[in-house]
Amino acid sequence: MLKLSKLAMAVALTVAGSAALAGEVEVLHYWTSGGEAKSVAELKKIMQAKGHVWKDFAVAGGGGDNAATVLKSRVVSGNPPAAAQIKGPAIQEWAAEGVLANLDAVAKAEQWDSLLPKVVADVMKSKGNYVAAPVNVHRVNWMWANAAVLKKAGVTGAPKSWDEFFAAAEKVKKAGLIPVAHGGQNWQDFTTFESVVLGVGGAKFYQDAMVKLDQKALTSATMAKSLETFRKIKSFTDPAAPGRDWNLATAMVIQEKAAFQFMGDWAKGEFSAAGKVPGKDYICAAAPGTANAYTFNVDSFAMFKLKDATAQKAQGDLAAAIMGPEFQEVFNLNKGSIPVRLNMKMDKFDDCAKLSSKDFVETAKGGGLVPSIAHGMAVSPAAEGAIKDAVSQFWNDDKISVADGVKNIAKAAATK
Numbered sequence: 001m002l003k004l005s006k007l008a009m010a011v012a013l014t015v016a017g018s019a020a021l022a023g024e025v026e027v028l029h030y031w032t033s034g035g036e037a038k039s040v041a042e043l044k045k046i047m048q049a050k051g052h053v054w055k056d057f058a059v060a061g062g063g064g065d066n067a068a069t070v071l072k073s074r075v076v077s078g079n080p081p082a083a084a085q086i087k088g089p090a091i092q093e094w095a096a097e098g099v100l101a102n103l104d105a106v107a108k109a110e111q112w113d114s115l116l117p118k119v120v121a122d123v124m125k126s127k128g129n130y131v132a133a134p135v136n137v138h139r140v141n142w143m144w145a146n147a148a149v150l151k152k153a154g155v156t157g158a159p160k161s162w163d164e165f166f167a168a169a170e171k172v173k174k175a176g177l178i179p180v181a182h183g184g185q186n187w188q189d190f191t192t193f194e195s196v197v198l199g200v201g202g203a204k205f206y207q208d209a210m211v212k213l214d215q216k217a218l219t220s221a222t223m224a225k226s227l228e229t230f231r232k233i234k235s236f237t238d239p240a241a242p243g244r245d246w247n248l249a250t251a252m253v254i255q256e257k258a259a260f261q262f263m264g265d266w267a268k269g270e271f272s273a274a275g276k277v278p279g280k281d282y283i284c285a286a287a288p289g290t291a292n293a294y295t296f297n298v299d300s301f302a303m304f305k306l307k308d309a310t311a312q313k314a315q316g317d318l319a320a321a322i323m324g325p326e327f328q329e330v331f332n333l334n335k336g337s338i339p340v341r342l343n344m345k346m347d348k349f350d351d352c353a354k355l356s357s358k359d360f361v362e363t364a365k366g367g368g369l370v371p372s373i374a375h376g377m378a379v380s381p382a383a384e385g386a387i388k389d390a391v392s393q394f395w396n397d398d399k400i401s402v403a404d405g406v407k408n409i410a411k412a413a414a415t416k
């Protein structure tokens with residue numbers, strides 16, 4: 001008895017000893033839908049295989065606004081997580097606070113400079129030093145469609161222009177189904193809006209209005225046309241949309257209740273998790289009028305300064321794992337996005353991912369590659385938030401005229 005308990009104690013001590021050597025990584029993210037959770041589980045697996053302890057810090061809320069609020073309070077109280085899902089210009093803002101860790105040693109050892117498109121590497125750096133590790137490239141200007149619903153409604157193929165789209169939506173309505181699955185949260189309204197601006201005005205106009213926030217473009221007739229089109233889309237959504245999560249809207253398309261959804265390709269993660277096959281069960285097509293353009297949204301993890309040496313080691317391993325080929329493949333197969341690491345083999349990816357990959361390269365050459373404003377890639381978080389609110393107010397209140405909608409958005413865009 002005594003002998004046994006001594007043995008048990010020895011075992012317990014050894015386990016405790018090795019746990020102390022393993023570093024803990026606390027990772028703040030907002031990947032909580034079916035497809036998203038499957039994707040992040042792959043990162044956890046890789047870190048655990050390296051002997052580290054994964055501390056999951058998931059904050060539900062699509063688009064990440066809730067996660068951003070929680071992150072602020074943790075950093076302000078001097079207790080940041082090891083890594084947090086932060087992207088675009090917000091990375092620079094956090095870096096300017098002096099709270100991000102320098103990842104140059106890992107980036108140099110793993111040759112990130114030669115493995116990343118320059119436009120992406122630049123976003124991951126502050127003052128020339130890497131402070132974040134990129135995960136993927138999501139395309140935002142997609143339109144998802146249920147093939148069986150289109151067939152039932154007599155719609156042949158995905159509409160390519162907004163006129164074709166509205167004709168198709170009418171047919172779906174007549175067939176007694178919901179033309180557009182929409183979720184009622186401001187970032188979802190904004191996601192649809194940016195695709196409309198891109199489709200109505202083209203990539204150059206999108207750059208001027210949504211990236212440079214040029215007042216002339218923002219107050220132009222093209223912007224008015226975009227708002228008219230945007231409002232018309234709303235008339236094809238169902239009355240239960242307000243408050244609905246994006247993945248529940250995707251589920252309506254998956255379950256043949258609705259025909260279309262405008263959403264980035266994280267929606268594909270939901271189709272994949274439900275066992276659906278593109279080209280057969282569902283169609284992925286560029287939003288009307290946007291086939292030659294690509295709104296990119298790069299997910300990334302910024303790393304925070306930590307004191308504990310084993311935690312720092314685990315953090316470095318996390319950064320290396322994120323850019324490693326194993327993770328880049330398995331994560332993106334589940335997430336609906338494409339690898340951000342260059343020269344990855346695409347043979348395991350489906351046709352939507354292959355199209356995304358091809359269009360990413362082609363639009364980069366042709367000038368159609370633009371950052372997503374709705375997903376934190378184009379402007380400061382303050383301007384983004386203000387424009388998002390103005391767009392959402394317009395969407396939710398049919399009494400706001402198009403002229404006032406234009407004015408409100410232009411005014412919001414002047415927010416510093």
Ligand code: BGC
Nearest residue numbers: 061062063064266297299375
């Ligand atoms: C993120 C995606 C995420 C989506 C829904 C986007 O802003 O980039 O990774 O799946 O929001 O939460």
